[in-house]
């Protein structure tokens with residue numbers, strides 16, 4: 291007998307662990323020297339996720355609610371490829387961004403093209419908007435709704451995976467503050483509908499020139515030795531490359547150093563301020579709970595003006611607890627080769643929302659619960675039952691079966707587990723007589739019916 295492969299527990303959500311591989315040296319597809327690890331067992335990759343049938347109901351439930359609310363607000367389902375040119379992400383997110391430098395899965399394909407697995411959704415949707423000339427559509431603004439997988443080669447931990455799912459909305463061609471408020475409201479309403487006590491953290495990071503001026507002020511603030519000495523080595527590097535990113539540092543000492551730092555909200559021009567005041571007025575009007583968070587900047591360079599994140603009010607507020615986030619990106623369409631087009635959007639992290647639902651013991655309704663179980667006994671009955679089962683489906687009944695079991699007792703046990711109202715039993719005798727046996731699962735009463743009248747009887751009993 292061969293060696294038994296190691297079993298990975300369904301709960302080990304981060305995927306196969308390290309240390310089970312032999313290494314050999316080689317060059318990767320981008321020409322870098324790497325150690326190629328030879329897996330000894332076939333197992334899923336670290337940080338990748340299997341979603342098993344028992345878990346899937348959460349996914350369907352959350353994505354359905356999210357998408358239905360977005361559709362009600364006029365967003366139209368769209369899909370774009372998982373694989374895109376790597377240069378697209380370099381352009382949209384910045385060659386120096388963490389997403390591009392550290393997290394992106396990229397390789398050179400057999401045609402010699404540098405390609406990347408999508409680390410974020412917005413750039414692909416912007417590309418698609420430009421490539422298909424959607425600014426020409428008669429109905430503007432263009433509202434896109436998208437659900438899909440993303441890949442980031444981050445350090446896996448609870449709530450942070452290397453493959454995860456987002457539902458996102460993007461609105462193109464709308465500059466008004468009402469649009470900012472509306473998309474924030476939609477995200478909030480989705481979380482509320484899911485039973486999550488959601489809270490919005492919101493900030494305004496100004497337009498290009500506001501940010502440039504502010505970045506200088508921030509750098510000046512950290513020229514003071516007292517402030518600078520508190521910065522972590524990583525944040526010192528950020529201060530040189532992208533000063534605003536220091537604001538959302540998770541380092542405790544950096545956070546202390548930021549207490550007296552100038553705030554971006556005090557350094558935005560009048561037009562941007564007016565825009566932001568109006569956004570907040572809409573949120574107030576609709577009673578959306580929000581917190582002004584001067585340190586919220588979002589990780590990507592393309593955002594401007596309103597930025598926001600969704601949290602659950604009972605969350606710890608750490609980096610893994612954001613349930614979604616987004617903002618305006620008014621320059622991105624033009625930057626990626628399109629016409630100047632104001633745009634904005636958000637993405638909700640479906641994996642994290644599901645973790646939250648489970649943490650809060652939120653029950654999800656059972657969908658398509660069967661009313662009928664069809665049991666069979668003997669070969670001839672099984673053949674007839676298979677035809678009848680399909681007829682039940684086409685006539686709109688919710689039925690279940692287990693044709694791989696021949697034992698009636700086991701079939702009845704399954705019917706009990708499924709909590710069906712009625713079990714229909716077809717055996718040799720019923721086939722010969724042109725009848726069918728019906729068992730009311732609540733009362734345990736069994737009656738024989740003429741097979742031709744079965745639908746009449748089912749309708750009578752399942753009416754309510």
Ligand code: AMP
Nearest residue numbers: 449450451454612613614615637639642
């Ligand atoms: P981002 O695209 O980084 O703005 O993320 C939007 C949302 O996606 C976050 O608020 C999270 O809920 C979720 N998310 C981001 N990265 C991950 C990850 N690595 N694993 C699971 N969810 C994630």
